[in-house]
Amino acid sequence: MNSMDNQGVEDAAILLMSLGEEEASEVFKHLAPKEVQRLGETIAKMKAVTRERVDNVLEKFSVLAGDQSMLVADTDEYVKTVLRKALGDDKANLLLDRILQGSDISGIESLKWMDANSVAELLRNEHPQIVAAILVHLDHDQASQVLKVFTERQRNEVLVRIATLDGIQPSALKDLNEVMSKVLAGGDKLRKTSLGGVKPAAEIINMMGASVETAVLDYIREADNELAQKIMDNMFTFDDLEKVDDKGIQALLKEVQSESLVIALKGATPEMREKVFRNMSTRAAETLREDLESRGPVRVSEVESEQKEMLKVVRRLADEGQIVLGGGSDDEYL
Numbered sequence: 001m002n003s004m005d006n007q008g009v010e011d012a013a014i015l016l017m018s019l020g021e022e023e024a025s026e027v028f029k030h031l032a033p034k035e036v037q038r039l040g041e042t043i044a045k046m047k048a049v050t051r052e053r054v055d056n057v058l059e060k061f062s063v064l065a066g067d068q069s070m071l072v073a074d075t076d077e078y079v080k081t082v083l084r085k086a087l088g089d090d091k092a093n094l095l096l097d098r099i100l101q102g103s104d105i106s107g108i109e110s111l112k113w114m115d116a117n118s119v120a121e122l123l124r125n126e127h128p129q130i131v132a133a134i135l136v137h138l139d140h141d142q143a144s145q146v147l148k149v150f151t152e153r154q155r156n157e158v159l160v161r162i163a164t165l166d167g168i169q170p171s172a173l174k175d176l177n178e179v180m181s182k183v184l185a186g187g188d189k190l191r192k193t194s195l196g197g198v199k200p201a202a203e204i205i206n207m208m209g210a211s212v213e214t215a216v217l218d219y220i221r222e223a224d225n226e227l228a229q230k231i232m233d234n235m236f237t238f239d240d241l242e243k244v245d246d247k248g249i250q251a252l253l254k255e256v257q258s259e260s261l262v263i264a265l266k267g268a269t270p271e272m273r274e275k276v277f278r279n280m281s282t283r284a285a286e287t288l289r290e291d292l293e294s295r296g297p298v299r300v301s302e303v304e305s306e307q308k309e310m311l312k313v314v315r316r317l318a319d320e321g322q323i324v325l326g327g328g329s330d331d332e333y334l
Helices: 006-019 021-028 033-045 051-066 075-087 089-100 106-111 116-123 128-135 140-149 152-164 170-178 198-206 210-223 225-234 238-243 246-253 258-266 270-278 282-294 300-319
Strands: none
Touching: 006 021, 006 033, 006 051, 116 128, 116 140, 128 140, 128 152, 140 152, 140 198, 152 198, 152 210, 152 225, 198 210, 198 225, 210 225, 238 270, 238 300, 246 270, 246 300, 258 270, 258 282, 258 300, 270 282
């Protein structure tokens, strides 16, 4: 949803308004909390839409809908049957846990509809291991907002546990029933999930801002230097800017001095350089290419320093909502 442009959101909103209240409400039931929020806000802001645009949206939807059809009535059951026939029960069950896992965790799903302060208040007095087991089920940006509400000590203790979490055994989830009404419906039936680990911890820390990031990593480094390094290796890097959309790159370029950009790009991939060139005026891109070619060897430490400064700007722009980190989703909307 994060990667969907404003045009797409508005088109989806127009389609929902065209459907009427009853049908639109049925559609909303199948959307994620963030999707409902974004579409709801867009609908609330739309006061007048031209007849031509409504017709265009409906025609576009008609074409897309015409290209799709329901091949299987119950896709979950279909997947189970096919995999079991192909792989046998044991191997199929291991795969099915990954493919279908999460469908029964209604308690945690309900947390996704709550604001960060409410979730933090709910979890404030729980053991850090319990909090970690819950937060890895949430979207990383929501988990980061919850952790920002915690004290620094609580935050650090939870993030260490997220980073060292090697799946979740059903027995470890029983305590969650004291936090909310059956957080995991049928938790005993679930096999160990693949949630948790260094990558989710790194992505959550990425979204918490530079000052919190430094404090957390310093805390983890004292306890386990190797773990801290693994987390840092998985955090948002300069090369990850390739995943940022063009609008975000343009916002970043407005904030960076040309001299710093030249040095930072000396250590960038060809793809990253091309992405930068593509988001500049022709004249500016030509000048930058010439500067890069004419610039002699640059110390690796100097390149890394400039790249780090640019990443600070990236995180600030992400906090301001001008840049979306993490590549967004692959979902398509009208």
